[in-house]
Amino acid sequence: MSTIxxxxxxxxxxxxxxxxxxxxxxxxxxxxxxFNDFLILHLLQQxxxxxxxxxxxxxxxGLTASGITRLLLPMEKTGLVTRGANERDARVSYAKLTHAGKTIYEEALPSASAISEDIIPDEYLKKSPPVADLLIMLGGNIR
Amino acid sequence: MSTIxxxxxxxxxxxxxxxxxxxxxxxxxxxxxxFNDFLILHLLQQxxxxxxxxxxxxxxxGLTASGITRLLLPMEKTGLVTRGANERDARVSYAKLTHAGKTIYEEALPSASAISEDIIPDEYLKKSPPVADLLIMLGGNIR
DNA sequence: GACATATACTTGACTTATCAATGATTATTC
DNA sequence: GAATAATCATTGATAAGTCAAGTATATGTC
Known part of the structure; x- marks a missing residue:
């Protein structure tokens, strides 16, 4: 009999x-x-x-290179991010946070934090239960 | 200054x-x-x-109803799963594990387990560190 | 220093899932 | 018991990401 x-x-x-x-x-x-746009902005901001x-x-x-190309495309168009070159290596291309991008990030951060706290209430973290329990609990309770 | x-x-x-x-x-x-096909087979098997x-x-x-429709379609075609009706309620439709589906599930289970153990090594679970640490560690180490 | 190999990124074709709208059936309310 | 609302599932249009192949540049080897 096969168990999990x-x-x-x-x-x-x-x-x-x-x-x-x-x-x-x-x-x-x-x-x-x-979500992924937010992640990009966050990483760049840091x-x-x-x-x-x-x-x-x-x-x-956690995306592929082509995924990034396609994710950044609209962000470049709306001016949240811009392209930069590397002087030493012409193959590489930077994604660079613009002023507009930083503004949007800062505007979105409180919403993102609120959503996160809603998904993972602080009490769970304070208790610091074993991972297994937490994830299973989440899996059961999340909507 | 905004922190995370x-x-x-x-x-x-x-x-x-x-x-x-x-x-x-x-x-x-x-x-x-x-992955999702495997999940389906697993849930049905249980x-x-x-x-x-x-x-x-x-x-x-964690999918939408239409996502399920589209996920099951090829599984029905290849005969891993079949449709069933509910006598009391003509709106509902069951997904039912076939013999072939059960076989594939049992064949795939060892691979799935191996992959999982590779991603979350047993030692991590034995230590049962606080969730936060584990996830952050994973985020840093995973390839 | 030319040739093979590796790396960074982009593109075309495709897969997978979403949303909004729809059809069909059941439940509720007055 | 007719009208309204809710639930289950599917479909068309679209979004987001994959893979494999291609382009351009760098690196290593002889």
């Missing part, structure tokens, strides 16, 4: 959690951006000089 | 983890199924009578 191991159980819960989360985060649409190589963004965000 | 709260940090990590996981799980493609209503599947898996 614990890691697999976790991953199955994760899948659902993530699906629900990214849909909740469409609340950011008020600011004209989606990066030195407000810029990162596209490959780095891909790696940090 | 802990829940938001977690969710940003989760997003990446999930993106990576579902790509890793395409290793199940050897069995001719994807359900009494090997069947579930389509809305229930949607809810459990």
């Amino acid at each position: 191991n614990q890691p697999l159980k976790l991953l199955m819960n994760l899948a659902k959690i993530q699906a629900v989360i990214s849909r909740k985060f469409d609340g950011l649409a008020v600011h004209g951006i989606g 990066a030195p000089g407000g810029q990162l190589r596209r490959t780095e963004l891909a790696e940090k965000i | 709260n802990q829940p938001l940090k977690l969710l940003m990590n989760l997003a990446k983890i999930q993106a990576v996981i579902s790509r890793k799980f395409d290793g199940l493609a050897v069995h001719g199924i994807g 359900a009494p009578g090997g069947q579930l209503r389509r809305t229930e599947l949607a809810e459990k898996i």
Whole structure:
């Protein structure tokens, strides 16, 4: 008889959690951006000089290089982000936060924080229960 | 100065983890199924009578109803799953595990378990560190 | 210093999922 | 019990991301 191991159980819960989360985060649409756009803005805002190589963004965000190209395209068009070149290596292209982008990020941050706290209430974190329990609980309670 | 709260940090990590996981799980493609197909088979296999209503599947898996329709379509064509009706309520339609579906599930289970253990090594679970640490660690280490 | 290999990014074709609208059935309310 | 509202599922149009192939540049080797 085949049973399910614990890691697999976790991953199955994760899948659902993530699906629900990214849909909740469409609340950011008020600011004209989606979850991944927000992530991009956040990463750039933290990066030195407000810029990162596209490959780095891909790696940090969990998308492929082509996914990044397609994600950044509209952000460049709306002027949240701009392109930069590397003097030493002509292959690389930077994504750079614009002033407009920074503004949008700062406007969206409170919404994003509120949504997050709604999904993962602070009390869960304070208790710091074992991961397994938390994820399973989330999987069961999340809407 | 705007800082990031802990829940938001977690969710940003989760997003990446999930993106990576579902790509890793395409290793199940050897069995001719994807991550969500596997999830469906798993849920049906556990359900009494090997069947579930389509809305229930949607809810459990974190997809919309239309997502389920489109996910099940090819699975019905390849005969992993079949349709059932409800005698009392003509609106509902069941997804039911076929013999072939059960076989594929059992074949895929070991692969799925192996992939999961690879992503979340057992030692992490044994230590049961606070969620935050685990997720952040994962977000940093996952490939 | 030419040739093979590797890296960074983009593009075309495709997959997967969403949303909004629709059809069909059931439940509620007056 | 007719009218209204709610629920289940599917469909057309579209968005977001993948993969494989292609272009351009860098690096390593002989």
